[in-house]
Amino acid sequence: MTECKTTHGVKKLGCPHLNRGLAFTKEERAANGLEGLLPAAVSTGDEQVARVKEMMNRFERPLDKFLVLDSLHATDENLYFKMLVEHTDECMPLVYTPTVGEVCQKFSHIYRYPRGLFVSLEQKGRVAELIANCPQKDVDVIVVTDGQRILGLGDLGANGMGIPVGKLSLYTACAGINPAKTLPVTIDVGTNNPENLADPLYIGLRRERATGADFDELVDEFITEARRRWPNVLIQFEDFGNHNAFALLERYRDKILCFNDDIQGTAAVALAGVYSAVRVSGRKFSEQRFLFLGAGEAATGIADLIVDALVDEGMPREEARKHCALFDSKGLVTANRTGLAANKQPYAHDLPDCTTFLEAVKAIRPTGIVGVAAQPKAFNEEVLAEMAAINERPIIFALSNPTSRAECDAETAYRATEGRALFASGSPFAPVDVCGRHFVPRQGNNSYVFPGLGLGAVFANARMMPTGMFLTAARELAALVSEEDLAQGSLYPSLSEVRHVSMKIGAAVAAYAYEHGLAGNERPSDIEAAVADFMYRPE
Structure with a gap:
């Protein structure tokens, strides 16, 4: 993540944006003071990729394969992104879900290469100095997290930096955003994770997580100073805790170029999956009813966008909201519940009190269930069989990740519904042969x-x-x-x-x-x- 001002000789080899390793031609080596600093052979891009794949294939564990790619990211970005672009199916699960979950959990123990910007609570009032230290003249995209709600893994503190790094790798590999114009950022206000606090190798602040004014003022200072230096930058909020995620989006969405991927990106992907499912089922979009397992950022973000889509098709908003119901840790969200968070209130309908998800399915009779609460195997055979009894083509979206947190796997979904499920997941699953059919399930992946x-x-x-x-x-x-x-x-x-x-x-x-x-x-x-x-x- 450095902008290389000196581009000659050994310093060129040390700049990941400019280093091409053995791909430098003999003429380029002579012109750039690289003769003798590289072996005699000149490799093509395909030969370089083959070499990296050979190194990766020596390892079985995804984390080890990730470490091979991470080393490449830090030394030769061009080759790193060539790998990701040409071998997307193989590399994306390594640089993002599901492997990124393990990367974040072990981030302090595998940390090697400085990348991105860490903004610590101890540096409040001096954020402009930190941003001035960033070498990029231009930044198009910032992905920022505070590490409080990493995937379905909870508060990982500064270890959450693996998420912005992974997301920005996908910005480049998937959409061609110049990697030299991206910046991963972690706002470090501490952590409430006792394992982090007790870990002698933990790289973040060793204190309980700051809240209230301290948190708000630090984030505001970061956004102000980032936009002062890069006025046109897109800021993507990532994996903040529910309260802060909604509050930050509400505070900034109508003022600056920003969005929250957990709320809005997840929603767009899920809505696209719904549109595809509707094509198969033959039932109108306006006839769909959804029950969400979860009531946080992802659940209400998806519900809100479904409502917006129904309104866009002419349905009154209050009527559209009745097409979505939420099930949280206390049961079905109903009008009888008090003390509901603001994001849940629009979906507190006049419904019976249900304490289990199966009861809620039977009471609401949804056309689709959407899992976004990181409750492993919550979509069990009973729930899936009930969905299949209610619907000819039940929509089953098990969107929590990593894989260990999925509400069900693809095979379970297809077998329990006799091959009738319209299934999408947050993590990758292999093809399944069920009821004489070959299914190729795909991720409802934000990427x-x-x-x-x-x-x-x-x-x-x-x-x-x-x-x-x-x-x-x-x-x-x-x-x-x-x-x-x-x-x-x-x-x-x-x-x-x-x-x-x-x-x-x-x-x-x-x-x-x-x-x-x-x-x-x-x-x-x-x-x-x-x-x-x-x-x-x-x-």
Whole structure:
């Protein structure tokens, strides 16, 4: 994550943005003072990739494979992203879900290469100095976390830096955001995780997590100073705790270019999956009813976007909200409940009190269930069988990750519903042969959407990201699902197509910005061609 000002000799080899290793030609070696600093052989890009794959294949554990890629990321970014672009299906699960969960849990023990910006509570009042230390002249995208709610793993404190790093790798690999113009950030206000506090190798602040004014003022200072240096930067909030996530989005969404991927990105991906499921089931979108296992950022974010989509089709908002119900740690969220958080209140309907999820399924009779509470195996055979009894084609979205937190696996979903489930997951599952059919389940992975959303916003120099952009992204993604995909049970395109998907979503989001007066530059005559040309490509 350095901008290399000196680009000659050994310092060129030490700059990951500029180093090409054995791919430097003999002429380039002579011109850049590299003769003698590299072996005689000149390797093609394909030969370099083959060498990296050979190293990776020596290991069986995903974490070890990640460490091979991480070393490459720190030394030769071009080759790192060439690996990710050319071998997306193999590498994405290593640099992001599910492996990134283990990476974050062990981050303090595998930390080797400085990358990104750590903003500590101890440095409050001096954040401008920290940002001045960042070598990037330009930054297009920042992904920032405070590590309080990492995936389904809880408070990991400064170890959560693995998430912004992984997300930004996907911004580049999937959507062609220039890696030299990205910045992962961790806001370190402490941690309430006793294992972190007791770990002698923990890299973060050793104190209980700060809340209230201290937290708010530090985050505000960071955003103010980041935008002072990079006025057009897109800020993506990632894995903040529920209260802070909603509060930050509410505070900034109408003021700066920002979004929360856990709330809005997850929602767009899930809505796209719903659109695909509706195509298969033959039932109208307006006839769908959803029961969410969970009532936090992801659940209410998805519910809110479903409601927005129904309203966009002409349904009154109050009626649209009745199509979504929430089930939290205390049971079904109903109008009888008191002390509900603000995000739950719109979904507190006049419903019977249910203390188990199966009871709620029987009472509500949803067409789809959406798991976003990190409750492993909560969609058990009883729940799945009941969904199959209620619906000819039940929608089963087990979206929690990593894999260990999934509400059910693909095989269980298909077998318990006799192959009738319309299934999507947060983590990858292998193809399944059930009832004489071959199913290829695909992830409802945010990487289908957030890179393209960011690409479109950055390309158009957008001022902000309203709800319409997320509806646009969901519809564009759903439109890219082929009949062949649907026939094999896939509600999303192959991840191997993710750069094309991101380009299409980016172009659609940019078009929305131009059409709604949100862009800071002129609209090109051919948006798709211009967006494709804008995308970084590893050479």
